[in-house]
Amino acid sequence: MEYLVDGYNVIRSSEMFSSGDLESPRNKLIDFILKYNPQGKNSVTLVFDCKSSNPYETDGYTVTTTKGIKIIFSEGQKSADDVIVDYVENSKKPYNITVVTNDKGIFRRIGGKGAKKMAVAEFIYNRAKKQPTNNVVIIKKKDDYSAISMELSDLWLKEDNNDSLITNPKSRKKKAEDDDFDITAELSDLWIKKEK
Numbered sequence: 001m002e003y004l005v006d007g008y009n010v011i012r013s014s015e016m017f018s019s020g021d022l023e024s025p026r027n028k029l030i031d032f033i034l035k036y037n038p039q040g041k042n043s044v045t046l047v048f049d050c051k052s053s054n055p056y057e058t059d060g061y062t063v064t065t066t067k068g069i070k071i072i073f074s075e076g077q078k079s080a081d082d083v084i085v086d087y088v089e090n091s092k093k094p095y096n097i098t099v100v101t102n103d104k105g106i107f108r109r110i111g112g113k114g115a116k117k118m119a120v121a122e123f124i125y126n127r128a129k130k131q132p133t134n135n136v137v138i139i140k141k142k143d144d145y146s147a148i149s150m151e152l153s154d155l156w157l158k159e160d161n162n163d164s165l166i167t168n169p170k171s172r173k174k175k176a177e178d179d180d181f182d183i184t185a186e187l188s189d190l191w192i193k194k195e196k
Helices: 007-013 023-036 080-090 104-109 120-130 146-162 169-178 183-195
Strands: 002-006 043-048 061-066 069-074 097-100 116-118
Touching: 002 007, 002 080, 007 023, 007 043, 007 120, 023 043, 023 069, 023 120, 043 080, 069 080, 080 097, 080 104, 116 120
Parallel strands: 002 043, 002 097, 043 069, 097 116
Antiparallel strands: 061 069
């Protein structure tokens, strides 16, 4: 498996790579990949837009390798998006490529080619899953309700432990009313907010 990463798209999608110039964010992204291996044991190819000072000089790309990571710079009028699409189309095994980007245009262009698609947040989140829990800053995905689920689970477990003698559902409902906490109302408020 090879991870084909839309470099500047990843950089723009996360504040951890932000910086004033272009070279520093690229280096931060390379260091992130080397340190956290979000691609696992798979190879990584980073694709960046135009390195050429003259946009009409060539119409292709250059390939370099830095610390085991293949880096492609588009040149001339060819964009990084074009390079990514060409890379997938010219691959003998496109189904072994995972394209990492939030660019829906790229996803549309490679749609029927067999390559897998991965959002930037998922790629970054991959490193968090592999780190020891005491050093992890959890990156929450959109619509991640795991904290709510854990909180509700804790409430239910707490209720079960404290009220192990209360087995009648009506008694449980009475106990909930006494505590002035209605879980149904809480959940319906969350669902209504989500639908808006």
